[in-house]
Amino acid sequence: MKNTQKKLKAKHFRYLSKDVVKNPMIYIRDFYRYETNVIYWMNHIQLFVNAATVPEMADRNFAENGYHCKQMIKQIEAAYVIFHQCQLPIQEAPLDFFATKEDYHNYLFKLEFTTNGHVAPADTISKFFSYQSLQKWYETMDDIMHYLTVPDSGSYEYFGDQIIAIRELLIRLAFALHYIYEDEGISLNVPSYVKAITDEPHQSTEKKTILRQIIEESIDKKYAQKEAQENSNEIDENQSLETSEVPASENSDLNDKI
Numbered sequence: 001m002k003n004t005q006k007k008l009k010a011k012h013f014r015y016l017s018k019d020v021v022k023n024p025m026i027y028i029r030d031f032y033r034y035e036t037n038v039i040y041w042m043n044h045i046q047l048f049v050n051a052a053t054v055p056e057m058a059d060r061n062f063a064e065n066g067y068h069c070k071q072m073i074k075q076i077e078a079a080y081v082i083f084h085q086c087q088l089p090i091q092e093a094p095l096d097f098f099a100t101k102e103d104y105h106n107y108l109f110k111l112e113f114t115t116n117g118h119v120a121p122a123d124t125i126s127k128f129f130s131y132q133s134l135q136k137w138y139e140t141m142d143d144i145m146h147y148l149t150v151p152d153s154g155s156y157e158y159f160g161d162q163i164i165a166i167r168e169l170l171i172r173l174a175f176a177l178h179y180i181y182e183d184e185g186i187s188l189n190v191p192s193y194v195k196a197i198t199d200e201p202h203q204s205t206e207k208k209t210i211l212r213q214i215i216e217e218s219i220d221k222k223y224a225q226k227e228a229q230e231n232s233n234e235i236d237e238n239q240s241l242e243t244s245e246v247p248a249s250e251n252s253d254l255n256d257k258i
Helices: 018-022 025-035 038-053 065-085 101-110 121-131 134-147 162-183 205-244 248-257
Strands: none
Touching: 018 025, 018 065, 025 065, 025 162, 038 065, 038 134, 038 162, 065 121, 065 134, 065 162, 121 162
16 A cells, blocks of 8 residues: 655645755754764653653653654654655554564664664654554644643553554654664665656756767767877887898898808
């Protein structure tokens, strides 16, 4: 099943600008280059999820849980742009995180989130929005923001067991975007005959003609230089052979002496 929604616009999101909707790498680079690193960010996610689930765990003197929760919403939006633009599939088992034993070991001993032994941010983003839609994630994050303001949990259980999956998916999404930042893009599995077409501006025919002329002139010049060099080498070789040969008159004189 493919994601087939219409073209995205900034008005579809709460925080993303037009430029980021067009190219989410703008946000990803800015966040992981200037805001924080992925380990610190993982800790922030755990803190604000814990604080929303059990308000007694909130550190209201130091932690900026509300700000970090808002940043997480921006990450979800940026990830959704990737999900939509790359036409990532909906998965039937989005909480099946360990396809192989190697994935389990990478998670346990290396703190790496892999699929079939390889870092796969596209698979993580696919799982994230297979678990619930963007609208549902908005509702989840709104609930988290609300519960951050509650002084104590009383007799209520916020989110129930789902909070475990929610926290895991938020952390995995943070790492997925970080992997995209490190690789300067996202890799997708496509058939070998598929060629990528970017959204770069189309060049005019005139520019292409001028470029072709420059290339052809350069090639012609190189061939002319190569041909001239080969002719020069051939002349040098002929001259060398002529000087190395013994003249016939000298051979005749030598025979007479013998």
